[in-house]
Amino acid sequence: MSAPDGSLRIQRFDAFDRTLHIALMISFLGLAASGLPLLFADRSWAQLIARAFGGYGVTGTVHRFSAVVLFATFFLHVGRLMLGTRRNGTRFMLWGPDSLVPQPRDLAQLGQHVRWFLGRGPYPRFDRYAYWEKFDYWAVFWGMAIIGCSGLVMWFPGVFLRILPGWALNVALVVHSEEALLAMVFIFTVHFFNSHLRPGKFPMDPVIFTGEVTVDELRHERAAQYERLERTGRLAPADGPSPRWLVKGGPIIGTVAVTVGWIIVFLTLWGFLQD
Amino acid sequence: MPTLRLTIRVAGLAALAALALLPLPAGAVEDEDCLACHADLEDAAGERIAADLDQLSESMHGEMGLACVDCHADVADFDGEHPEKLAPAACGDCHDDVLGAVSESAHMGQSCGDCHGGHEIRAAADEAAPTSLFRTPALCASCHEALGEQASQYLDGIHGRALVKSGLKFAPSCVTCHGAHEILPAGDPRGRVYRTKVAAMCGSCHEGLISTYSGSVHAQLDAATGEARAVCSDCHPTHAVGSRNLPAWRQAVVAECGECHGAMLESFSDGFHGQATLLGFARVAKCSDCHGSHDVLAVDDPASRVAAANVVATCSGCHEGATANWADYDPHADLSSPARNPQAYWAQGAMKVLLASVFGFFFLHTALWLPRSLVAIRRGRDAGAAPPARELDA
Numbered sequence: 001m002s003a004p005d006g007s008l009r010i011q012r013f014d015a016f017d018r019t020l021h022i023a024l025m026i027s028f029l030g031l032a033a034s035g036l037p038l039l040f041a042d043r044s045w046a047q048l049i050a051r052a053f054g055g056y057g058v059t060g061t062v063h064r065f066s067a068v069v070l071f072a073t074f075f076l077h078v079g080r081l082m083l084g085t086r087r088n089g090t091r092f093m094l095w096g097p098d099s100l101v102p103q104p105r106d107l108a109q110l111g112q113h114v115r116w117f118l119g120r121g122p123y124p125r126f127d128r129y130a131y132w133e134k135f136d137y138w139a140v141f142w143g144m145a146i147i148g149c150s151g152l153v154m155w156f157p158g159v160f161l162r163i164l165p166g167w168a169l170n171v172a173l174v175v176h177s178e179e180a181l182l183a184m185v186f187i188f189t190v191h192f193f194n195s196h197l198r199p200g201k202f203p204m205d206p207v208i209f210t211g212e213v214t215v216d217e218l219r220h221e222r223a224a225q226y227e228r229l230e231r232t233g234r235l236a237p238a239d240g241p242s243p244r245w246l247v248k249g250g251p252i253i254g255t256v257a258v259t260v261g262w263i264i265v266f267l268t269l270w271g272f273l274q275d
Numbered sequence: 276m277p278t279l280r281l282t283i284r285v286a287g288l289a290a291l292a293a294l295a296l297l298p299l300p301a302g303a304v305e306d307e308d309c310l311a312c313h314a315d316l317e318d319a320a321g322e323r324i325a326a327d328l329d330q331l332s333e334s335m336h337g338e339m340g341l342a343c344v345d346c347h348a349d350v351a352d353f354d355g356e357h358p359e360k361l362a363p364a365a366c367g368d369c370h371d372d373v374l375g376a377v378s379e380s381a382h383m384g385q386s387c388g389d390c391h392g393g394h395e396i397r398a399a400a401d402e403a404a405p406t407s408l409f410r411t412p413a414l415c416a417s418c419h420e421a422l423g424e425q426a427s428q429y430l431d432g433i434h435g436r437a438l439v440k441s442g443l444k445f446a447p448s449c450v451t452c453h454g455a456h457e458i459l460p461a462g463d464p465r466g467r468v469y470r471t472k473v474a475a476m477c478g479s480c481h482e483g484l485i486s487t488y489s490g491s492v493h494a495q496l497d498a499a500t501g502e503a504r505a506v507c508s509d510c511h512p513t514h515a516v517g518s519r520n521l522p523a524w525r526q527a528v529v530a531e532c533g534e535c536h537g538a539m540l541e542s543f544s545d546g547f548h549g550q551a552t553l554l555g556f557a558r559v560a561k562c563s564d565c566h567g568s569h570d571v572l573a574v575d576d577p578a579s580r581v582a583a584a585n586v587v588a589t590c591s592g593c594h595e596g597a598t599a600n601w602a603d604y605d606p607h608a609d610l611s612s613p614a615r616n617p618q619a620y621w622a623q624g625a626m627k628v629l630l631a632s633v634f635g636f637f638f639l640h641t642a643l644w645l646p647r648s649l650v651a652i653r654r655g656r657d658a659g660a661a662p663p664a665r666e667l668d669a
Contacts, residue, residue: 041553166603178626
């Protein structure tokens with residue numbers, strides 16, 4: 001598939017992963033916005049947000065509904081990985097340039113990247129997934145496991161406390177809140193900067209909605225992947241254009257996400273400063 | 276015994292009335308002498324001077340046939356002229372017991388008429404009297420609305436609504452608790468609503484709660500003050516007293532407990548029950564749902580609802596099917612105490628380390644990346660992606 005300017009466009013994310021990312025965004029924002037008031041329940045602004053949702057009951061329902069959507073996203077993703085493994089074998093998924101598993105190369109590239117930050121070396125030759133992208137992925141993966149499990153314990157204490165000791169509820173509340181803080185602030189600052197807001201990508205990288213990158217982008221940003229694809233003759237054009245609504249709507253969804261995210265970060269910082 | 280008091284009063288007034296009918300010495304002032312002037316509406320200067328005889332005749336004094344000078348005693352020797360301003364009516368000549376009580380009360384210096392009215396005066400038992408049961412709150416409010424918010428709080432509270440809105444004759448008016456002529460501020464030990472007398476005062480109506488409360492930890496005497504640890508009014512707002520079933524009172528009672536149990540309120544607020552309460556969830560457990568209310572016992576009392584043997588049953592009150600494991604949950608967890616909550620304490624510590632490392636690393640990473648990518652763009656690369664082409668090729 002060629003871009004309007006005639007340059008070749010390469011597939012980076014397929015429709016399934018892009019759809020899951022949208023589901024992830026919406027459910028994560030829903031969870032953050034409905035969970036934040038509970039975290040700062042004694043602040044008047046938190047009570048205001050809960051009222052804006054329609055009261056405590058609705059806020060809780062939004063939180064649990066978003067959680068169910070996120071659980072579904074998680075299991076669809078993991079399920080697909082399992083199917084992919086059965087079809088293509090584990091080697092592709094667990095190691096190599098197309099794998100998200102951290103590898104020695106990532107540590108080396110972190111060093112090279114920092115040297116480049118300081119003007120002491122060339123830009124690293126990243127492959128399909130750079131180290132910070134792998135961190136983003138595993139941070140969300142780990143976060144969903146931790147927040148999901150602790151959330152379920154608090155949602156169904158009657159079930160879990162048949163096995164777990166009572167203090168597990170105390171731990172669940174601590175872990176759920178702290179991990180939620182980590183996830184919110186990380187996504188809304190570090191992930192937003194690394195993937196969208198940094199000079200060169202600003203105001204956003206549309207690839208997560210369109211799924212495509214130009215060959216030129218690829219050659220500059222992911223030299224190792226570009227050469228690998230070229231060498232193996234897999235520098236093939238993308239499967240087809242993304243739906244128009246997704247291409248047009250992407251920036252709107254992105255803008256909403258950044259706005260909501262920053263409001264939440266602001267409220268979080270303010271909440272701590274009020275202490 | 277108001278009826279007895281009334282009987283005595285009526286008898287006394289009847290005796291006085293009988294006296295009034297006796298032939299008076301020459302020169303004594305008759306009502307006709309007064310009416311010679313006061314039947315007219317205005318005097319020569321245009322000042323209103325009419326005595327409202329209609330009101331007087333309908334009043335209890337009128338029915339008893341009191342003469343003008345029985346109250347306006349300073350014109351008893353009227354000989355054609357009297358001072359422009361008469362002395363206050365001499366109520367105490369008959370009501371000397373009442374006058375004594377008032378002169379030692381918070382209302383010392385007020386005139387009787389401020390509450391009872393003047394010529395139109397009626398007995399409190401008369402529904403039309405401003406001092407009658409249902410009209411008392413409005414009467415008191417005519418001053419106390421301006422002095423504070425007690426009157427509107429009372430009217431919004433369950434006592435005020437029962438009396439004024441629902442017209443329940445056994446509901447308390449201001450006078451029921453504070454007394455009438457002998458009224459004193461709450462801080463005065465002689466007063467009816469002094470702290471040490473509150474439990475008995477409330478118990479005079481809420482009789483069924485006396486024995487429950489008496490057995491509670493709140494009824495025990497504090498070693499320092501010698502007074503009960505908490506009386507009714509320490510937990511229940513006095514004038515705005517509400518029903519425990521109202522969501523607003525369910526929310527407010529937590530703050531009432533926190534007035535004394537500050538640290539417990541804080542740890543409650545950090546837990547799930549407290550967070551949900553603060554966001555306005557009335558149904559979630561409040562202090563009294565676990566600890567009890569009038570029957571509250573110390574947590575180390577084996578009979579307490581939160582004692583080890585009873586706590587699971589207490590949890591089951593809301594969480595149907597709670598198991599023995601529930602006893603290990605701490606609704607007042609203190610995350611700063613490794614002794615009280617070791618697991619949560621260490622979990623919190625581990626999470627803080629995780630947060631500090633992740634943010635420390637990535638904020639530094641961003642702080643280095645941002646300026647470098649700006650430089651890269653300024654050095655000029657076509658599409659705006661981070662690295663300049665020549666650095667890539669290097």
